[in-house]
Amino acid sequence: xxxxxxxxxxxxxxxxxxxxxxxxxxxxxxxxxxxxxxxxxxxxxxxxxxxxxxxxxxxxxxxxxxxxxxxxxxxxxxxxxxxxxxxxxxxxxxxxxxxxxxxxxxxxxxxxxxxxxxxxxxxxxxxxxxxxxxxxxxxxxxxxxxxxxxxxxxxxxxxxxxxxxxxxxxxxxxxxxxxxxxxxxxxxxxxxxxxxxxxxxxxxxxxxxxxxxxxxxxxxxxxxxxxxxxxxxxxxxxxxxxxxxxxxxxxxxxxxxxxxxxxxxxxxxxxxxxxxxxxxxxxxxxxxxxxxxxxxxxxxxxxxxxxxxxxxxxxxxxxxxxxxxxxxxxxxxxxxxxxxxxxxxxxxxxxxxxxxxxxxxxxxxxxxxxxxxxxxxxxxxxxxxxxxxxxxxxxxxxxxxxxxxxxxxxxxxxxxxxxxxxxxxxxxxxxxxxxxxxxxxxxxxxxxxxxxx
Numbered sequence: 001x002x003x004x005x006x007x008x009x010x011x012x013x014x015x016x017x018x019x020x021x022x023x024x025x026x027x028x029x030x031x032x033x034x035x036x037x038x039x040x041x042x043x044x045x046x047x048x049x050x051x052x053x054x055x056x057x058x059x060x061x062x063x064x065x066x067x068x069x070x071x072x073x074x075x076x077x078x079x080x081x082x083x084x085x086x087x088x089x090x091x092x093x094x095x096x097x098x099x100x101x102x103x104x105x106x107x108x109x110x111x112x113x114x115x116x117x118x119x120x121x122x123x124x125x126x127x128x129x130x131x132x133x134x135x136x137x138x139x140x141x142x143x144x145x146x147x148x149x150x151x152x153x154x155x156x157x158x159x160x161x162x163x164x165x166x167x168x169x170x171x172x173x174x175x176x177x178x179x180x181x182x183x184x185x186x187x188x189x190x191x192x193x194x195x196x197x198x199x200x201x202x203x204x205x206x207x208x209x210x211x212x213x214x215x216x217x218x219x220x221x222x223x224x225x226x227x228x229x230x231x232x233x234x235x236x237x238x239x240x241x242x243x244x245x246x247x248x249x250x251x252x253x254x255x256x257x258x259x260x261x262x263x264x265x266x267x268x269x270x271x272x273x274x275x276x277x278x279x280x281x282x283x284x285x286x287x288x289x290x291x292x293x294x295x296x297x298x299x300x301x302x303x304x305x306x307x308x309x310x311x312x313x314x315x316x317x318x319x320x321x322x323x324x325x326x327x328x329x330x331x332x333x334x335x336x337x338x339x340x341x342x343x344x345x346x347x348x349x350x351x352x353x354x355x356x357x358x359x360x361x362x363x364x365x366x367x368x369x370x371x372x373x374x375x376x377x378x379x380x381x382x383x384x385x386x387x388x389x390x391x392x393x394x395x396x397x398x399x400x401x402x403x404x405x406x407x408x409x410x411x412x413x414x415x416x417x418x419x420x421x422x423x424x425x426x427x428x429x430x431x432x433x434x435x436x437x438x439x440x441x442x443x444x445x446x447x448x449x450x451x452x453x
Contacts, residue, residue, distance in 0.1 A: 004053055004077045008040075008068050015042045017069045020062045021231045025075075029057045037075055040068070041231045045362040046326075055079035063182070065230040153180035164189060232326045243389045246305075250425035251384050254437045258400055259415045261447045281417075282320070283345035285397060286372060288443040288450045290316050290337045293370065296436040298428055300370050302390040310392075310427055319368030319388055320348055324356045330388055331355040332368045341451070373397070383420045392424035393433075395440070 011018060018040035025037050036048045038060070055077035062068050151158075151168045157180060161168050171188045173180035229237060261284055269278045293300040293316060301312045316337045319330040331351035336344060354360040371388040372395050379399030387394050400417040407414065419440065423433040443449050 001078050004079045006075045007071050008074045011042050017067050018042045020066050025057050027057050157185050236327050243386050247387050248425045250423045252433050253382050253420050255418050256441045257414050257445050258417045262415050264447045286344050292439045299393040301392050313369040317369045319371035321373035322352045322355050329355040331364050385422050392427050394422050396420035
């Protein structure tokens with residue numbers, strides 16, 4: 001038998017690290033080649049990482065929420081004697097298994113992959129605590145802290161230590177080569193907070209305690225529930241915060257009479273073949289928006305903050321904000337300006353269903369130039385959508401309701417809908433934003449104009 005050290009492969013598109021979302025295997029499991037080992041989250045998408053060889057899992061590195069650098073040790077397998085002893089240095093990235101988070105912002109800077117190699121210091125992953133010593137007898141003895149040593153630990157623990165004001169050189173690690181794992185840090189922090197000598201945290205755990213499984217990402221205690229923010233939810237939280245903090249939003253709301261559009265929609269739906277999904281408002285509004293932005297190119301653009309330039313796009317790659325079980329994603333209808341009503345409707349259904357089922361390809365979840373969002377039947381009266389950076393505009397659709405309106409001096413019932421929009425006020429002036437929404441309103445209220453240039 002031989003050991004096979006599998007390192008996190010290059011997942012493409014400049015990825016230098018990935019977050020562990022969930023392990024599909026544990027030490028002791030037998031796996032076959034191409035069987036999924038772990039799901040990780042890159043800056044673009046969730047990716048399932050398959051086993052490069054068949055064998056028995058000896059150890060895994062990292063827990064859900066930990067960041068792992070490309071090239072860092074991920075899994076050690078016990079394989080047949082004729083198997084290679086180490087993973088190839090340039091593994092090919094597996095296909096994306098699910099849609100990533102909406103493409104909000106730029107990739108975070110990180111250590112170059114070449115620095116991650118086999119150097120324990122560069123590994124961005126916490127070594128799993130496992131069951132203590134290799135022979136299963138309990139916890140390994142901890143080495144005394146060396147204040148001159150180079151600290152080996154995960155970025156998550158470094159961040160927690162910085163927030164708590166703890167010098168990690170004071171903490172003895174029980175992992176390989178003295179690596180500080182989560183249990184080491186928490187024991188030290190607990191001892192310090194209780195006023196005990198930190199050396200008490202260096203006492204090895206009894207075998208019964210060392211054999212306990214690591215705490216799950218979600219746990220309940222004292223009438224509360226704690227849910228670790230990882231994966232897509234973490235990415236959404238970060239990018240929403242970045243967009244709201246960095247972009248001065250200008251919001252504009254306009255009510256639109258969709259009575260004629262509703263009549264056209266109902267008429268077209270009566271002509272559909274049995275089993276064909278009915279048309280919603282979205283494809284009509286998408287086509288109307290495509291026609292309008294021809295006259296407002298500053299709204300179909302990206303802001304490249306690194307270069308300090310606005311990039312205006314001729315093509316309209318329309319993002320469709322979509323609620324999924326994993327959170328908000330923005331699948332993209334590419335080249336919407338070239339599509340018919342039926343084509344837009346079909347492509348919207350395809351990419352949104354793929355996003356909800358975690359089957360969207362990475363390229364289907366990035367590259368939008370302008371985003372359309374709708375809360376459907378929960379649309380309410382008004383909303384203030386957050387811009388999908390690096391875009392500069394987003395259009396929100398609110399609920400359509402019948403209301404009494406004054407038309408030609410008489411009160412009549414009309415079907416009304418509000419459009420809630422947000423613009424990056426650094427690059428889209430309030431006048432231009434209002435003019436664009438007024439032009440969109442005119443197209444929607446006279447739906448025949450949606451189908452002409």
